[in-house]
Amino acid sequence: MRKIDIFDTTLRDGEQSAGINLNTAEKIEIAKQLERLGVTIIEAGFPASSPGDFDAVHRIAGTVKNSIVTGLARCIQKDIDATWEAIKVAQQPHIHIFLATSPIHMEYKLKKSPEQVVEQAVEAVKYAKKFFPLVQWSAEDAFRSDREFLVRIMNEVVAAGATTINVPDTVGYASPQEYGALFKFLLENVKGADNVKFSAHCHDDLGMATANTIAAIENGAAQVEGTINGIGERAGNVALEEIAVALHIRKDIYQVQTGIQLQEIKRTSQLVSKLTNVVIQPNKAIVGRNAFAHESGIHQDGVLKNPETYEIISPALIGEGEIPLVLGKHSGRAAFRDRAETMGFHLSDEKLNKAFVEFKKLADRKKEITEEDLLTLLTEQQIQVEDVPLFDLKMVQVQYGTENIPTATAIVLTPEGLEKTVVATGSGSVEAIFNTLEQLVPGAVHVIDYRVTSVGKGRDALGEAVINIRYDEVSTTGRNSSQDVLEASAKAYLNAINRHLIQASLRAHPV
Ligand SMILES: CC(=O)SCCNC(=O)CCNC(=O)[C@H](O)C(C)(C)COP(=O)(O)OP(=O)(O)OC[C@H]1O[C@@H](n2cnc3c(N)ncnc32)[C@H](O)[C@@H]1OP(=O)(O)O
Numbered sequence: 324m325r326k327i328d329i330f331d332t333t334l335r336d337g338e339q340s341a342g343i344n345l346n347t348a349e350k351i352e353i354a355k356q357l358e359r360l361g362v363t364i365i366e367a368g369f370p371a372s373s374p375g376d377f378d379a380v381h382r383i384a385g386t387v388k389n390s391i392v393t394g395l396a397r398c399i400q401k402d403i404d405a406t407w408e409a410i411k412v413a414q415q416p417h418i419h420i421f422l423a424t425s426p427i428h429m430e431y432k433l434k435k436s437p438e439q440v441v442e443q444a445v446e447a448v449k450y451a452k453k454f455f456p457l458v459q460w461s462a463e464d465a466f467r468s469d470r471e472f473l474v475r476i477m478n479e480v481v482a483a484g485a486t487t488i489n490v491p492d493t494v495g496y497a498s499p500q501e502y503g504a505l506f507k508f509l510l511e512n513v514k515g516a517d518n519v520k521f522s523a524h525c526h527d528d529l530g531m532a533t534a535n536t537i538a539a540i541e542n543g544a545a546q547v548e549g550t551i552n553g554i555g556e557r558a559g560n561v562a563l564e565e566i567a568v569a570l571h572i573r574k575d576i577y578q579v580q581t582g583i584q585l586q587e588i589k590r591t592s593q594l595v596s597k598l599t600n601v602v603i604q605p606n607k608a609i610v611g612r613n614a615f616a617h618e619s620g621i622h623q624d625g626v627l628k629n630p631e632t633y634e635i636i637s638p639a640l641i642g643e644g645e646i647p648l649v650l651g652k653h654s655g656r657a658a659f660r661d662r663a664e665t666m667g668f669h670l671s672d673e674k675l676n677k678a679f680v681e682f683k684k685l686a687d688r689k690k691e692i693t694e695e696d697l698l699t700l701l702t703e704q705q706i707q708v709e710d711v712p713l714f715d716l717k718m719v720q721v722q723y724g725t726e727n728i729p730t731a732t733a734i735v736l737t738p739e740g741l742e743k744t745v746v747a748t749g750s751g752s753v754e755a756i757f758n759t760l761e762q763l764v765p766g767a768v769h770v771i772d773y774r775v776t777s778v779g780k781g782r783d784a785l786g787e788a789v790i791n792i793r794y795d796e797v798s799t800t801g802r803n804s805s806q807d808v809l810e811a812s813a814k815a816y817l818n819a820i821n822r823h824l825i826q827a828s829l830r831a832h833p834v
């Protein structure tokens with residue numbers, strides 16, 4: 324298998340993203356993780372651009388041993404000198420020099436003729452060769468440059484000693500077919516192309532950075548440049564984790580290897596996100612929070628039967644822990660049963676079905692169903708005793724206003740199978756509910772204790788009501804969790820009455 328070198332520029336091009344500013348300690352931490360990840364080259368910064376960047380590149384060059392460390396420089400002697408001072412401690416000193424070659428950059432930005440640009444590039448490469456064994460030269464905005472001019476300048480810089488030629492699509496304008504064709508053309512036409520590495524450097528302005536990079540590899544690129552999480556100027560650089568995983572998963576067609584330790588990807592991505600403060604979009608390929616999450620019932624059922632039905636990448640491949648199926652409004656019974664069993668609930672089909680119906684009702688109202696919600700729901704089913712006819716609340720409504728007497732109305736299915744409507748007032752909404760439901764049974768129900776707490780966090784957390792009643796000389800506790808505390812209170816009250824009925828039935832039919 325052909326080897327592709329991975330050139331990571333998270334600390335240089337990635338840091339050029341608006342809003343990112345890494346200090347030296349943070350850069351060293353990321354560089355050490357990039358070394359663990361197994362990248363071939365770490366571009367640690369642009370030493371001539373600031374004393375802080377110089378210091379960071381210098382320290383990284385002295386720290387990292389298993390990856391080559393490089394720094395960026397313009398085709399200016401003082402930039403090359405600063406880079407040498409920063410990098411000379413490295414085991415294999417490497418410099419990355421660049422100069423723009425497109426007509427628009429040469430005319431308006433550099434204000435130089437093509438001849439002057441060739442001369443400046445050659446001089447810079449020759450000067451850098453006095454210090455550095457490894458000299459990478461980049462034709463900035465190569466993709467929008469004249470192809471014949473690229474061949475001319477590349478012939479000259481290769482002859483001057485460049486060891487790598489980078490062909491950036493600086494503004495993310497290329498299509499995969501065009502970018503691949505440019506590599507083929509240059510490899511066929513640049514003199515000495517066989518003796519140097521050709522490198523791809525793609526930006527994602529049109530969302531084609533990954534496809535373009537792969538096209539370059541297919542057409543002979545021996546090195547690819549990018550950043551972790553795809554951070555970088557404007558829409559960013561190509562995301563290296565996407566390249567590494569795509570080349571691994573589809574090795575059947577690409578037949579290349581990168582040396583990347585795939586199981587370090589997740590950790591690297593999280594570190595970069597944390598230190599740069601750039602949140603990863605949830606559906607980002609490979610490292611997004613949802614990249615391996617299945618929510619819909621049909622997918623979950625398939626994944627439980629065989630993960631490969633919907634997973635082309637296993638989370639473990641990139642060092643991601645096991646990801647539980649997400650339970651939400653699109654989930655089905657298979658995933659619900661699986662989670663219940665994982666949580667230690669072995670319910671009969673009937674109870675599981677009842678719990679599932681309650682779960683679906685809750686999922687319609689709540690964005691995220693938490694582990695605590697499930698625990699409450701499943702426990703409620705587990706403690707139900709079958710075969711005793713009970714009360715079932717169909718509806719409860721409370722009218723409340725600061726100037727009105729609170730009034731509650733409830734429709735309840737009785738143990739006899741009748742639908743009964745009851746109404747009562749109270750000094751508060753909860754008392755109105757309790758007074759209303761008390762009419763369902765003969766005699767007085769005394770409320771001994773009543774508490775409401777929240778289950779889980781956030782505004783849409785469930786409210787759990789626990790009530791202790793004394794009825795018929797017996798004390799019984801009822802509980803319920805619902806999204807509304809009044810609903811939870813009504814259901815807890817009926818739950819206490821029902822539990823009283825269950826106890827009475829058990830007493831009447833001793834084993
Ligand atoms: C495509 C890329 O990602 S290129 C890398 C871009 N990264 C950065 O620019 C980040 C760091 N940059 C900086 O800190 C500053 O721009 C510095 C320190 C490098 C230079 O700052 P200043 O001296 O104030 O120059 P300024 O940024 O205003 O302009 C850039 C100058 O470099 C020149 N220049 C641009 N590219 C090159 C090059 N590859 N080789 C030589 N000169 C270049 C420009 O023509 C301009 O020259 P001018 O001042 O004679 O017109």
Ligand SMILES: CC(C)C(=O)C(=O)O
Pocket residue numbers: 336395421461462463464489491492493494524526
């Ligand atoms: C400095 C060069 C290689 C660059 O980042 C670009 O052209 O995008």
Ligand SMILES: [Mg+2]
Pocket residue numbers: 336491493524526560
């Ligand atoms: Mg770039």
